[in-house]
Amino acid sequence: MIIHAPPRRSASAGLARNLLLSWPALLAYLPKFWGKRMRFVSFRPAASVLATTALLLIATAPSQAQTRAETLRYVTGSAVNTLDPNIPGSTRESFALSMSTYDRLVAFGRKQLNGKWVFDLDTITGELAESYDVSPDGLKLTFRLRKDAKFQDGSPVTADDVKWSLDRCVTAPILGKAQLLTGSLTSADQFKVIDPLTIEVTLPKPDKLALPNLATVYPMIINSKVAKEHATADDPWATAWLKEHTAGSGAYVVETFKPGEQVIIKRDEAWNRGSANKPAFFKRVIIQSVPEPATRANLVERGDADLVVDLQASDVQSLEAKGKLKVVSTPQYNAITYVSMNNQMPPFDNVNVRRAIAYALPYDDMFKAALFGRGAPLFGATWPDGKPLNGIYPFQQPVKLDLDKAREYLKAAGLPEGFSTTFSFNVGQSSTAEPMAALVKESLGKIGIKVDIQKLPDAQMSTQINEKKLPFYTEGIVAWLPSTDYFYRNFYTGNQRWNYSSINNPDLAAIAQEARFEPDKAKYEDAGRKLNAMHVDLMPQIMLWQPNQDAVMASSVEGYTYEFHRQVDYRDVSRK
Numbered sequence: 001m002i003i004h005a006p007p008r009r010s011a012s013a014g015l016a017r018n019l020l021l022s023w024p025a026l027l028a029y030l031p032k033f034w035g036k037r038m039r040f041v042s043f044r045p046a047a048s049v050l051a052t053t054a055l056l057l058i059a060t061a062p063s064q065a066q067t068r069a070e071t072l073r074y075v076t077g078s079a080v081n082t083l084d085p086n087i088p089g090s091t092r093e094s095f096a097l098s099m100s101t102y103d104r105l106v107a108f109g110r111k112q113l114n115g116k117w118v119f120d121l122d123t124i125t126g127e128l129a130e131s132y133d134v135s136p137d138g139l140k141l142t143f144r145l146r147k148d149a150k151f152q153d154g155s156p157v158t159a160d161d162v163k164w165s166l167d168r169c170v171t172a173p174i175l176g177k178a179q180l181l182t183g184s185l186t187s188a189d190q191f192k193v194i195d196p197l198t199i200e201v202t203l204p205k206p207d208k209l210a211l212p213n214l215a216t217v218y219p220m221i222i223n224s225k226v227a228k229e230h231a232t233a234d235d236p237w238a239t240a241w242l243k244e245h246t247a248g249s250g251a252y253v254v255e256t257f258k259p260g261e262q263v264i265i266k267r268d269e270a271w272n273r274g275s276a277n278k279p280a281f282f283k284r285v286i287i288q289s290v291p292e293p294a295t296r297a298n299l300v301e302r303g304d305a306d307l308v309v310d311l312q313a314s315d316v317q318s319l320e321a322k323g324k325l326k327v328v329s330t331p332q333y334n335a336i337t338y339v340s341m342n343n344q345m346p347p348f349d350n351v352n353v354r355r356a357i358a359y360a361l362p363y364d365d366m367f368k369a370a371l372f373g374r375g376a377p378l379f380g381a382t383w384p385d386g387k388p389l390n391g392i393y394p395f396q397q398p399v400k401l402d403l404d405k406a407r408e409y410l411k412a413a414g415l416p417e418g419f420s421t422t423f424s425f426n427v428g429q430s431s432t433a434e435p436m437a438a439l440v441k442e443s444l445g446k447i448g449i450k451v452d453i454q455k456l457p458d459a460q461m462s463t464q465i466n467e468k469k470l471p472f473y474t475e476g477i478v479a480w481l482p483s484t485d486y487f488y489r490n491f492y493t494g495n496q497r498w499n500y501s502s503i504n505n506p507d508l509a510a511i512a513q514e515a516r517f518e519p520d521k522a523k524y525e526d527a528g529r530k531l532n533a534m535h536v537d538l539m540p541q542i543m544l545w546q547p548n549q550d551a552v553m554a555s556s557v558e559g560y561t562y563e564f565h566r567q568v569d570y571r572d573v574s575r576k
Contacts, residue, residue, distance in 0.1 A: 069556075069575050070282060070283040070284065070575075071282060071283065071284045071285070071286065072282040072284070072285045072286070072306050072307065072557075072570065072573060072575075073286045073288070073304070073305045073306045073307070074285060074286065074287050074288070074305065074306065074307045074308070074568060074570075075288045075289075075290045075296050075299055075300070075305040075307075075308050076093050076287065076288070076289060076290070076296075076308065076309070076310060076567075077289075077290065077291055077293060077296065077310040078091045078092065078093050078289065078291075078310075079091060079093055079259070079260045079261060079289035080093045080094045080097050080257070080259065080260075080263045080287060080289075081093075081094055081259050081260055082094050082243045082244075082259070083097070083098070083101070083242065083243060083244060083245060083246050083254060083257060084098070084174075084239065084242040084243050085097075085098040085175070085217045085218060085220070086169070086172075086174035086175045086176045086218055086239070087174065087175070087239065087243055088174075088175060090175065092565055092566055092567050093287065093289075093567060095217045095565040095567060096563075096565060096567030096568055096569065096570070097254075097263060097265070097287065098217055098220055098248075098250075099217065099250075099563075099565070099569055099571075100250050100251050100252045100265065100280070100285075100569065100570045100571055101246050101248050101250040101251075101252050101253070101254060101265065102220035102221060102222070102246070102248035102249065102250045103127045103128045103149070103157075103220070103221055103248065103249045103250050103273065104127050104128065104214060104215055104216075104219055104220060104221060105126070105127060105128050105129045105132075105143050105162065105214050105215075105219070105221065106124050106125065106126055106127055106129055106132065106143075106211065106214050106215045107124070107125055107126075107127040107215050108120055108121060108123065108124065108125075108212070108215050108564065109122075109123030109124070109125050110123075110561055110572075111123065113330070113333070113562075114330075116328060116329075116330045116562065117559075117560065117561040117562065117572075118330060118333070118561065118562040119561065119562065119563050119564050121212060121481065121482065121483075121564075124211050124212060124215060126143075126146075127215075127273060128143075128145055128146060128149050128157055128162070128221055128249065129143040129144060129145060129146070130144050130145060130146045130147070131143075131144050132144065132211075134211070137206070138203070138205075138206030138207075138519075139202060139203050139204075139205070139206060140200060140201070140202055140203070141200070141201040141203070141210065141211060142194070142198065142199075142200050142201075143162070143198070143199050143200075143201070144197060144198050145157060145158070145159060145162070145197040145198070145199075146273075147197065148272065149249060149273075150249060150270060151223040151226075151247065151248065151249045152223075152246070152247075152248060152249060152250075152253050152268055153223065153226065153247075154270075155223065155225065157221065157223075157249050158196050158197070159193040159194065159195065159196055159197060159198055159199040160193060160196075160224060161221060161222065161223060161224045161225075162191075162193075162199045162221055163188075163191045163192075163193050163199060164222065164224035164227070164228075165219065165220065165221045165222045165224065166185075166188075166191045166201075166219060167188040167191060168222070168237045169185075169218055169219045170185055170186055170187060170188060170190075171188055171237070172236075172237040172239060174218075174237075174239065175218055176218030176219060179213065179216060179218050179480070180213050180218065180219065182209055182213060182481065182486060182489070182490065183207055183209040183210040183211075183212065183213035183214075183481075184203050184204055184205065184207040184209075184210055185201070185203075185210060185213060185214075189202075190202050190203070201214075205517055206517065206519065207516070207517065208483075208519075209481055209483070209486065209516075212481050213481065216480050216481070216564070217480075217565055220248060221248070221249065222242070222247050222248065223247035223248065223249070226247040227241070227242065227247050230242075230245070244257065244259075249271070250268070250271065251267065251268055251271045251273070251274060251279065251280040251570070251571045252265035252266065252267060252268060252280065252285065252570065252571075253265060253266050253267075253268050255284075260289060261288075261289055262286070262287065262288050262289065263286075263287040264284065264285070264286050264287070265284070265285045265287070265570070266283065266284050267279055267280050267282065267283045267284065274571055280570065280571045281559075281573065281574035281575065282570065282573070282574070282575070285570050288305075293310070293311055293312045293315065293431065294312075294315065296308050296310070296311055297311050297312070297315040297318075297319065297552075300319070300325065300552050300553070300554075301319060301322075301324070301325065303554065306553060306554045306557055307551065307552070307553040307554070307557055307560070307568060307573070308551075308552050308553075309549060309550065309551045309552075309566075309567065309568060311550060311552055312431045313370075313371050313372040313374050313431075313432070313548075313550070314372060316329075316374065316550040316552060317372050317374070319552055320552075324555070325552055325553065325554065325555060326552070326553050326554070326555050326557065327550060327551070327552050327553075328550075328551045328553070328560050328562075329374060329548040329549070329550050329551075330548060330549045330551075330562040331375055331376040331546045331547075331548055331549075332375075332478075332546050332547055332548070332549050332562070332566060333376075333482065333546060334478060334479050334480065334482035334564055335476055335477065335478040335479075335546060335547070335566065336378065336394050336476060336477050336478075336543050336544075336545075336546060337432075337474065337475075337476045337543075337544045337545055337546070337547055338474065338475065338476070338477065338500075338541045338542055338543050338544055339357070339361065339440070339472075339473075339474050339541060339542045339544060340472070340473055340474070340475060340500045340501050340540075340541040340542075341353075341354050341357065341471070341472055341501060341540070341541060341542075342468060342470065342471050342472070342501065342502050343501050343502050343503045343504070343540050344468070344502045344504070345468075345471050345502075347413065347415060347419055347421075348471060348472065350413045350414075350415075351538060351539065352409045352410070352412040352413035353409070353410070353413045353415065354538075354539040354540070355409040355539050356406045356407070356409035356410045356413065356447065356449075357406070357444065357449075357542065358397075358399045358406075358539050358542050359399060359400070359401065359402045359403070359405045359406040359409065360401070360403060360406035360443055360444050360446070360447050360449070361379075361399075361401060361440065361443060361542065361544075362401050362439050362440075362442075362443045363377070363379040363380065363399075363400060363401060363544070364380075364401070365439050366435075366436045366439050366440070366544065367544070367545060369435035369436060369438075369439060370432040370433070370435055370436045371432060371545065371547055371548070374547065374548040374550060375545045375546055375547040375548045376545060376546040376548075377396065377544075377545050378394055378395070378396050378397060378543040378544060378545050378546065379396065379397055379399055379400060379543070379544065379545075380396065380398075380399070380400050381395070381396035381397055381398045381399075382398060383398045387529065387533060388528075388529045388532040388533050388536075390525070390528070390529065390532075391484055391524070391525040391526065391527065391528020391529040391530075391531070391532065392484060392528060393484040393487045393488065393528065393531065393532060393535075394487070394543055394546065395532050395543075397535075397536055397542070397543055398536065399536075399542070401443070403443075403446055403447055406447050407447050410447060410448070410449075415448075416448075417448050418447060418448020418449045418450065419448075419449060419450070420449075420450040420451075420452075421449065421450070421451060421452075421471055421472050422451070422452045422453075422454050422470075422471060422472060423437055423440055423441065423451050423452070423453055423454065423472050423473060423474075424453075424454040424455075424456055424461065424464075424470050424472070424473035424474075425437055425453075425454075425455060425456070425461075425473060425474050425475075426455075426456060426457075426458055426461045426475070427455045427456060427457055427458070428457075428458050429474075430455065432547075433474055434455075436474060437453045437474070438453070441453060451472075461473075465497065465500065466497045468502055474544075475500060476547075477491055477498070477500070478566065479491075480564045480565070481564075482564075484515065484524075484527075484528040484531065484532075485512050485513075485515040485516045485518075485524075485527070485528075486516075488508065488511075488512035488515075488531050489509075489512045489513065489516065492505075492508060492509075492512070492535075492540065493508070493509040493512060493513075494509075500541060501540035501541040503538065503540040505534070505538060507534070508531065508534050508538070511527055511530055511531055511534075512527075512531060514527065515527035515528065515531075549562050549566060551568070554575075556575045556576050557573055557574075557575055558573065558574050558575070558576050559572045559573045559574050560572065560573055
């Protein structure tokens with residue numbers, strides 16, 4: 001099979017800085033700069049809005065020749081904390097940045113889902129690869145590089161660079177190692193240079209996730225000559241240097257990097273892997289961290305930001321109703337919000353306790369309170385014959401609020417009077433998790449389960465999840481490669497962080513592992529149905545919904561695509 005790759009798709013800085021010293025002057029100047037009347041849409045703090053606007057203004061000022069239309073201003077709740085997405089603790093914003101500053105061998109295509117553009121797991125196109133082919137036995141992937149591909153320093157991209165980058169991904173103590181393992185990419189011996197523009201990847205057995213793994217965030221292709229210059233005996237893969245510097249061939253070059261605050265990137269005019277074989281549309285992208293969601297809402301409404309993806313559901317609803325901005329809402333079909341129970345910790349080690357909770361949750365009220373109904377529910381299904389409707393995960397579970405049934409399960413568990421427990425959530429998710437938690441506490445109280453609500457800082461919650469110390473909590477999972485076996489292998493097997501429920505069921509693990517290498521679609525579907533049936537029977541955790549990714553943008557912005565990393569691909573967007 002041979003696959004050919006279609007093309008992917010005047011202000012003064014000094015004045016802006018001086019204006020920071022005088023808010024009245026800034027207020028007077030900004031309307032003139034942006035060409036519109038300044039206004040505040042609510043009682044949200046004006047100072048934070050003005051501060052961020054000033055930073056955006058400064059960032060836009062250096063080039064008088066560059067028009068406002070040629071700059072994309074993106075505000076985000078989190079921040080870019082590293083230029084290498086492989087560094088443990090990397091944020092989603094860092095993932096998005098790396099997709100535009102580095103190329104990979106291949107990339108996911110795009111497709112329409114309910115009228116919205118989303119990434120397409122089943123379509124893999126070339127990025128640095130001009131073409132690729134898969135051997136008839138599925139054991140060899142051969143990639144032929146584009147002859148015109150160059151790194152941002154002007155040097156050509158070679159097969160040696162590709163091998164070094166992939167070797168690094170499976171050898172160094174970085175995040176890519178665990179990810180590529182899911183596609184049977186585990187050893188440097190699997191990557192072989194055939195000639196300067198050809199590289200071969202060998203698999204131990206056919207693995208349908210090998211190729212998609214090469215399109216994920218981690219296997220970025222690095223200018224190995226530059227990286228080696230900054231490597232040391234203690235750091236042979238230049239991880240320290242690459243955390244704060246780039247050596248890629250992507251569509252954008254990092255101009256300014258202030259970890260945790262702001263990144264400014266400029267277009268690489270020589271990059272030609274965009275739509276119509278042209279560079280990316282925007283000459284410049286400003287990525288600004290604005291932690292307060294209300295401030296982000298104000299900035300995009302006023303036109304001081306062009307795009308934001310992480311607003312509160314209530315703000316999205318309000319902005320959408322006003323009809324001045326474009327809102328693209330896409331269910332995160334590779335992500336799930338759930339309530340998890342530690343299956344190894346009493347009383348949650350008792351399956352009837354877990355079933356009791358599954359029938360005691362006020363699903364509809366939680367969905368409305370947390371998300372204003374913006375998403376895809378994963379509860380309330382009807383299974384006519386008591387069997388799963390298909391083998392796709394995630395799926396709608398046949399559970400709903402039924403307190404009588406919940407009491408029956410508690411009685412079967414030997415706990416008719418209930419028990420006491422703690423329900424935890426990440427304080428960073430308070431806008432959705434807090435109203436949900438209040439409803440969980442109220443509803444479980446009706447069957448005798450006393451719940452204390454615990455808000456935990458992100459780092460503390462992450463640590464306690466990793467150490468398996470939380471009995472009962474809400475979190476979310478995301479699968480970059482959303483296939484049924486991938487979900488089950490990564491989130492329901494083994495003594496590892498991502499097995500949030502700590503379930504240990506050998507039968508489930510065996511079916512998931514066997515399905516991984518099943519080429520027959522009918523047999524794979526059957527395995528998926530078995531796994532889904534076991535999920536409902538064992539109830540290790542309770543799927544709630546797939547929240548919408550609400551992207552709010554100026555009406556002039558086009559091309560937004562829901563990506564697997566749940567951030568914006570700056571290469572796809574343009575302005576009409």
